Amino acid sequence: MAKLEIINLGVSVETDQGTKQILRGVDLTINSGEIHAIMGPNGSGKSTLAYSIAGHPKYSITQGQILLDGEDVLEMSVDERAKAGLFLAMQYPVEIPGVSVSNFLRTAKTAIDGEAPALRTWIKDVKDAMESLRMDPAFSERNVNEGFSGGEKKRHEILQMELLKPKFAVLDETDSGLDVDALRVVSEGVNRIHQDNNMGVLLITHYTRILNYIKPDFVHVFVDGKIAEEGGPELAAKLEAEGYDKYQKAH
Amino acid sequence: MSQHGLSEHSHGSFVPLQIRSERPKSTSVSDFAAIDSRQDLWRYLDAGQLKGLDQDVLAEYEAQVSFSSIPGVETYWLESSNEIVGSVGTPEDRVAAAAYTNASKTLVVRVTGELSEPFRIQINGDSLAPSALHVFIEAKPHSKSTVVLNYQGQGVLGENVEISVSDEASLNLVTVQNWSADSVHVSAHFAKLGRNANLKHTVAAFGGSLLRVTPITTFAAPGSEVEMNGVYFANSNQHIEMRPFVDHASPNCKSRVTYKGALSGEKAHTVWIGDVLIRVAAEGTDTYELNRNLLLTDGARADSVPNLEIETGEIVGAGHASASGRFDDEQLFYLQARGIDELSARQLVVMGFLLELLQKTDLPDIVESLSEVLQAKLGQK
Ligand SMILES: Nc1ncnc2c1ncn2[C@@H]1O[C@H](COP(=O)(O)OP(=O)(O)OP(=O)(O)O)[C@@H](O)[C@H]1O
Ligand SMILES: [Mg+2]
Numbered sequence: 110m111a112k113l114e115i116i117n118l119g120v121s122v123e124t125d126q127g128t129k130q131i132l133r134g135v136d137l138t139i140n141s142g143e144i145h146a147i148m149g150p151n152g153s154g155k156s157t158l159a160y161s162i163a164g165h166p167k168y169s170i171t172q173g174q175i176l177l178d179g180e181d182v183l184e185m186s187v188d189e190r191a192k193a194g195l196f197l198a199m200q201y202p203v204e205i206p207g208v209s210v211s212n213f214l215r216t217a218k219t220a221i222d223g224e225a226p227a228l229r230t231w232i233k234d235v236k237d238a239m240e241s242l243r244m245d246p247a248f249s250e251r252n253v254n255e256g257f258s259g260g261e262k263k264r265h266e267i268l269q270m271e272l273l274k275p276k277f278a279v280l281d282e283t284d285s286g287l288d289v290d291a292l293r294v295v296s297e298g299v300n301r302i303h304q305d306n307n308m309g310v311l312l313i314t315h316y317t318r319i320l321n322y323i324k325p326d327f328v329h330v331f332v333d334g335k336i337a338e339e340g341g342p343e344l345a346a347k348l349e350a351e352g353y354d355k356y357q358k359a360h
Numbered sequence: 361m362s363q364h365g366l367s368e369h370s371h372g373s374f375v376p377l378q379i380r381s382e383r384p385k386s387t388s389v390s391d392f393a394a395i396d397s398r399q400d401l402w403r404y405l406d407a408g409q410l411k412g413l414d415q416d417v418l419a420e421y422e423a424q425v426s427f428s429s430i431p432g433v434e435t436y437w438l439e440s441s442n443e444i445v446g447s448v449g450t451p452e453d454r455v456a457a458a459a460y461t462n463a464s465k466t467l468v469v470r471v472t473g474e475l476s477e478p479f480r481i482q483i484n485g486d487s488l489a490p491s492a493l494h495v496f497i498e499a500k501p502h503s504k505s506t507v508v509l510n511y512q513g514q515g516v517l518g519e520n521v522e523i524s525v526s527d528e529a530s531l532n533l534v535t536v537q538n539w540s541a542d543s544v545h546v547s548a549h550f551a552k553l554g555r556n557a558n559l560k561h562t563v564a565a566f567g568g569s570l571l572r573v574t575p576i577t578t579f580a581a582p583g584s585e586v587e588m589n590g591v592y593f594a595n596s597n598q599h600i601e602m603r604p605f606v607d608h609a610s611p612n613c614k615s616r617v618t619y620k621g622a623l624s625g626e627k628a629h630t631v632w633i634g635d636v637l638i639r640v641a642a643e644g645t646d647t648y649e650l651n652r653n654l655l656l657t658d659g660a661r662a663d664s665v666p667n668l669e670i671e672t673g674e675i676v677g678a679g680h681a682s683a684s685g686r687f688d689d690e691q692l693f694y695l696q697a698r699g700i701d702e703l704s705a706r707q708l709v710v711m712g713f714l715l716e717l718l719q720k721t722d723l724p725d726i727v728e729s730l731s732e733v734l735q736a737k738l739g740q741k
Contacts, residue, residue: 186696188701199697207709212708217698
């Protein structure tokens with residue numbers, strides 16, 4: 110049983126116009142095996158929260174804590190966080206020319222586990238994972254994300270999650286840009302890892318469609334840098350019908 | 361190719377330059393004006409960086425050269441007055457002319473058969489006195505060989521390397537420049553290919569304050585193929601300049617030119633000027649040249665200019681591409697977010713980018729030792 114706690118988190122970013130406060134006291138606790146969905150308007154700070162958990166250097170922490178099983182995550186470097194079991198499926202995965210997917214996956218796996226995976230089982234694991242995500246085996250010889258379509262990039266993120274087996278995964282709009290088949294395939298992947306490894310999930314999305322496949326235990330409404338309301342799956346349906354107006358007016 | 365400040369330039373048309381074939385040739389230093397950055401050939405350099413290689417008088421370099429002895433290769437020093445010297449190519453610039461005039465002896469490497477192992481020439485310098493060397497490599501008809509020129513130690517060396525690849529011969533030539541940080545090496549390569557000949561030409565440039573290689577391949581007869589590859593890595597204040605030229609003077613020949621470079625550190629500077637000339641006679645030509653550079657830090661600069669000049673339309677294909685991109689914070693973050701630490705992330709990117717070309721030499725020991733050199737260079741600024 111693992112626990113990821115975000116306590117009163119404040120985050121700012123440096124802009125040309127000066128420091129801009131984006132997160133304003135976020136409180137959120139995720140236990141192993143739980144699925145939390147975050148929904149909120151554009152620009153409300155969802156990706157900022159995701160990046161802050163992963164440790165992107167662009168964001169400065171102004172207040173609060175992030176704890177993983179009581180350990181101070183904010184003290185860890187980006188790679189240490191990944192090694193501790195945190196994973197971020199990015200909204201916009203970057204291209205890395207010159208590094209093949211297979212080399213990248215093996216290097217990441219070795220880094221996370223602290224030892225190189227046994228070659229034979231590893232090759233099979235990669236092949237099986239790619240197959241279940243309906244990825245052409247040719248992708249392993251291509252450079253990381255280079256020339257991948259939007260949907261292919263998202264599948265590649267989930268492929269990494271499947272192979273690296275994190276304790277907690279933050280999925281930042283993994284469903285955006287996926288066609289109906291890909292949405293199902295990717296959702297199945299998330300559910301599989303969630304079940305097999307008792308992974309905790311923080312799912313950032315704009316659409317209730319993905320929630321038909323990945324059933325959240327909790328739904329959080331994210332507005333203006335903090336959580337405005339929390340509830341069960343029924344809250345997602347309500348948001349879809351009513352939008353975010355009432356939260357923004359209240360502000 | 362991507363969003364990360366990478367400028368891409370890739371198409372099948374050409375950027376004409378002055379007629380490449382008309383560049384003046386001479387073995388006499390006085391036929392070339394004093395070096396000046398207003399001259400196109402030297403525009404990226406300061407004459408001072410040559411550390412004296414543009415002088416009239418240079419020292420001999422014979423004593424610093426050693427080589428193995430294996431069946432199928434004849435090696436000896438020859439008076440440079442011999443008629444074979446200059447028969448493959450003659451200097452097109454002042455430094456090459458100075459080296460030509462001052463190397464009174466020429467190292468001849470003649471491959472007569474199919475070699476069972478690579479033939480290795482070791483150049484191990486120990487002084488910064490400006491010096492001259494002339495090497496003449498001849499691959500006899502039907503021979504098959506790998507020849508390695510390995511430069512290390514300390515040196516300020518001006519050099520001409522003539523490479524004759526006879527009919528049906530196949531030569532895999534690899535030069536490794538891994539000099540001390542204060543060294544200078546300016547080398548002109550002249551390769552001439554006979555009928556159905558095959559040359560794989562690889563330049564690996566890593567150590568030295570100034571490394572400049574101008575390899576020219578001339579197709580003198582039909583049906584031949586050249587692969588010209590180059591790998592370079594410039595750290596702070598290093599200047600590495602590569603100017604490959606393929607002269608398609610005969611029909612039905614194929615050339616592939618691929619150079620890749622990485623730069624890391626303040627004032628790391630690389631220059632790549634890739635020229636291809638397809639003459640009227642060269643029907644059925646198939647050519648492609650590519651240069652890619654990876655900037656690992658701010659303050660580094662990569663110049664890259666492909667030139668393709670086509671005098672006949674009857675060709676199979678002609679293209680070029682050039683791209684210089686940076687390894688940026690977003691890429692670093694992505695790799696780190698997958699558990700890979702910063703140094704390993706840089707190594708992963710640079711090794712993946714550069715080693716692929718070195719592996720084509722089929723020389724695992726060189727790939728291995730250069731991997732170590734690369735690791736060390738990555739740790740430097
Ligand atoms: N480097 C930056 N410079 C200026 N503003 C920034 C920067 N980074 C983030 N912001 C701003 O912070 C706010 C939150 O951005 P964030 O990407 O977290 O939103 P989001 O909730 O993920 O939105 P979306 O639903 O569109 O993905 C936005 O207004 C954004 O413009
Ligand atoms: Mg976002």
